[in-house]
Amino acid sequence: MPAAFAREEYQSRLKKVRDSMSERDLDAMLIGDPANMNWLTGFDAWSFYVPQVMLVLHDHDPIWMGRKMDAGAVSLTTYLQQASIKPYAEDYVQRAGVHPMEVVAGYLCDLSLQGKRIGYESDTYFFSPKSLACLQRGVDGVQWIDADLLVNWCRAIKSSAEIDVMRQAARLVEDAMTVAYETIAPGVRQCDLMSKIVAAQVGGNEQFGGDLTALSPLILAGEAATTAHPMWTDEKFIDGQTVALELGGTRKRYNAGLARTVQLGKGPQTVFDTATAVEEGLDAVLESIKPGVLAGDVHRAWQTVLDKHGLVKESRIGYSIGVGYSPDWGEHTVSLRAGEETVIEQNMVVHVMLGMWLDDWGMEMSETVAVTQSGAECLTRFPRSVPVID
């Protein structure tokens, strides 16, 4: 199985992380986020439902420590050698009285990390309080430094190879949205629409296949349209519903998001008026994005349009997107929000996500956008207006 990126690219990523560790005087960095493991080494397996970590050192390849039955996936998907693959026995899996991190603690001791400064991800999904406590007990004298998002911030500026992969992801979501537009209609069950959507996401095109998206595909219809992340049902779409679809395309674990809204049959004028305002806001956002502006500046461009139309939106209007595993494709770094002082830089990629969840209906419009040398490139291309579908 070929690695997703060239070995040199993984080396340059590793250097970024080590530089960031040096700035914070860290001897080691313990990673729990599978997306960070993938980004650093290519590691790709559905193994993150049991404890596993990757350790970054200054003088050794990254070291994966995880369940024995998943060790083969390290060799399969990364450049790491046997000295970088440290398994724990199957008996440690979900067994009362023992914990996999006891074994990992032993490995850290073998690596003479007692008394050192070890950074860790404090707020990631798959590194639990119990895992941390177990390591803290098991390795003497370590200074455990909260270095949450250290690796995530290294991911914020993409390589051109990563953006190429995200362009492929964009093709996948465009195809999925096309299928959605062809399928959705009053009388169609939500699950039958979603069946076609996921088939398109995964099957891909003649050149390449896809994956399930890190964020679940979302259908916002009827009463569920007033909330942001409902799950689909097997109810039928109804004439008159305004339906928002937040979909993605995923290629080599890189996600591109795309949200659109359709009107089934006759809808109130407010739907189309709001869509027009949001589209104007999207244009303003895209015009404002360029290297050097602040994330808060981008939000201000949006807010100006919103104010003009008398609309209100409390939540952020975008975030960094890239490599990601379930349950999220956001990178938890850059947010486009009032007052955010993150400097937008070339080759950042953001999902500009304009979701309006109103009293009794909702709509969404989004694009996945790469920052260019002087502006923004929409990776996703799909008509923005709200079609009426009978």
Place this chain on the structure above:
Amino acid sequence: MPAAFAREEYQSRLKKVRDSMSERDLDAMLIGDPANMNWLTGFDAWSFYVPQVMLVLHDHDPIWMGRKMDAGAVSLTTYLQQASIKPYAEDYVQRAGVHPMEVVAGYLCDLSLQGKRIGYESDTYFFSPKSLACLQRGVDGVQWIDADLLVNWCRAIKSSAEIDVMRQAARLVEDAMTVAYETIAPGVRQCDLMSKIVAAQVGGNEQFGGDLTALSPLILAGEAATTAHPMWTDEKFIDGQTVALELGGTRKRYNAGLARTVQLGKGPQTVFDTATAVEEGLDAVLESIKPGVLAGDVHRAWQTVLDKHGLVKESRIGYSIGVGYSPDWGEHTVSLRAGEETVIEQNMVVHVMLGMWLDDWGMEMSETVAVTQSGAECLTRFPRSVPVID
């Protein structure tokens, strides 16, 4: 949107949890696992990628505390009233210097929980070390008690209504496996097979639709077959490959698992011999399951057959399965493994998972099994022998 179960059922589940809390002298129990939230109240949304918790008290309905844009999903999917829905503002989402659990800590103070004994889930996916630390700082004098799996253990014995839903999930995975058998062949891309599989899982049948499964569907083919949880690729299946498929069906968030193995074209005799031995082992396991036996006894039945055939398997042969969100459908409670002393009881449901990952190939055979009054009922029904597909 109708709740998945009757109100009385949720009340009886809540009583189970409160009784378990009383046994451990807990004033409150803080839940981070979205599957536990769903089981207790029906709460269903793809909102768990941001911090959220559910608090169980002895004298108040469960209280959901989460992101404002997801609060609507609580009303939509549960019986909880406004007094049980406590949102944090959008500004707390992934913003440097603040954390949603600061707001939750304030809510806990409002509920006069200072100085009380609060249980928490220490080893679940979506309750991070930072979340815990933030609560520990924010609420004075609390005794934080590691009560990991308290709710999970309450889930181990299913109601008949839950088993009915899992029978529906079993129908979904049987259909998905049927589609897989009809589609797989040398020359077919893995992603195109998976496209058909997920379409079947989600589209369901005429009576009901399905969901994406909590565990990602897995294809073990070629070199990837030697590891347990590889991701599919867009490579083509090759004549001669032995391919294991671990699939699921998911209905109302309840998962049924089913693994089977197919031989593409001519395969070595060892594949069929191993399959015959594993099938014999599966029969022995199913015969051994009944109320009152220990989980270790069930494993012994398997081991006896394995020894006879000179085969070795290090990992457990099954686990409790039920309601679950990505990334896992296992309930992290009952494990079928040597030495496990959990007593098997009526209406437990286990995924008997016989995965053999050998030096250069692998195979899997599994069933989702409900414990009856006197034995075991296979919820999943699908031919077990390894078919040769040209």
